[in-house]
Each structure stands twice: as C-alpha cells, then as structure tokens.
Amino acid sequence: MDDFQAEEEQTTFVVEEVSKIVKESVEATIGGNTYQHNRVNQWTTSVVEQCLSQLSKLGKSFKYIVTCVIMQKNGAGLQTANACFWDNTTDGSCAVRWENKSMYCIVTVFGLAI
C-alpha cells in the first residue's frame, strides 16, 4: 500500500506543491516592486525560469509548461482561458494570480506526464 501511494505521488500533478513554488518565485522576483516597463521583460523571464528550475528539482517524470503574464494596473480588462487535450488521471494545471498596487501577475503551470 505504501509503495502504491509513493508511486502515485510520482506520477500525479500535485497542485499544492506547485502553487507554493510559484508563489515563492513571484514574491522573490517582483514582491514589493512597482511596474516598470524596462524591467518587466527581465521579471517575467526570471519568474518563469525560477519556477521551472524548482519544478524540475521535484524530480517527477513530468513535462512542464509555465506561462507568466505581468500587466500594469490601468483599469483595462483581460480574459484568459485554456483548453487541454490530455490524460486526466495524471496531468493537471495550476493558475496563480498575484497582484499588488501597480500590477497583476498571472502564472499558469501545466504538468504533463511522460
């Protein structure tokens, strides 16, 4: 029974640990900053790369897709949706929405089992 559960942990997408990784990456990169156009490129890259390196350290047999949107708060609207064709038992996604006074940051992680 323990072996089965351990094996299951290896091949299912666990939302809690992924969202924790994402929140830490976002907070570390842009926590406490205001939106700056000339730095936002570097911020998105940094958030995404940090997330990806932490996810690969989990050591699970998953392929990951991480997307980050940073948008200045301006009153403008944004809608985002996704549709996936995958294996429900093993694959999953997690979207983390973070905001402060000057910007929104939305990070989506898709985990696809090999």
Added chain:
Amino acid sequence: MSDLLRDRAMKKEKKIGKAPSDSGYKPKDGRPKDSISTVSNVEDPLHHDDNTRLPTENTYQLGPYKRHSVPVITEILKDVLTCYLQHDTYEAEWSRQMTKTLCEVIRARVKEQMIPRYKIVVIVNIGQLGGQGMQISSRCLWDATNDTFATYSFKNSSLFGLAIVYVVYVE
C-alpha cells in the same frame, strides 16, 4: 497498447473552470502584506475516482512517426482569431465567453490534424487596449526534438487576442 490508451482517459477533454482558491500568501518576515495571491486549478469530479494509471505495454516506438507542422497550426490560429474577433469591441462578459469558445474551437481544429500520441494545450488571452504595459512569457521543460508550440496575436482598435498552442509528445 494504443487501444488501451484510446479506451481510457486520453480521450477525455475538459475546460478550465472556476475552482475554490487558496488564501493570500503571507510573507515570512512579518512585514505588512501589500500583495495578494489566489490559486485556482481544475477540479474534475472524475479525477480522483479514477486515480489508477493503467499499466501499458511497450510499443518499442522511439519517436513520433508524424510531427505537428508549426506553420499549419499558426494558420489555424490566424484563421480562427481573425474570423471571430475582427469586428468586435471589448466587453467583459462577451470576451469571457469568447475566450472559452476560441479555446475549444482551436483545440478541435488542432485535433483534426489527427496526429497520434500528442497532447495539446491551448491558451487564449483577450485583453482590452487601454494603454497599459504588459509582458507575456513562457518557458517549457520538455523534449525539444518532439514537442513544439505555435502562437498568433491579433489586434483591432479596441482589443487584442493572443492564442498559444503547445503540442507535447507522449512517450
């Protein structure tokens, strides 16, 4: 093996939906919180009932026999976005429905390519043009020889639409 895969959850499609979200993130050092975050994920009712992954036989297939063509997918995205968004203005409720519709249409069109052993992820963003600054980036941890992506962005006088498709090979 491919029969088993076909019979099981591989065919199941699902859309993203609203789900219970987590409470805000609390910084460890105790300074006043000036940011909040929420988490959402797909809660599929059948996801937990059917948790056992079916053991599959070896196919001895080392790579895909047929790959996705990026220009073909880009053409699909261009066609769908232009056709649906050309004459419209941004409205919150309408664009919420439209993003979901576009996702499903694009997914169906990419599936029509009938390329086996590929998983598909489609992301559609529709936003209002309000002079705000924005940056969207993504990175993937995958096998670059077999997996790929395509994107297309569309703009008219009041809104922009961005579609991204990732196709991922299943070994």
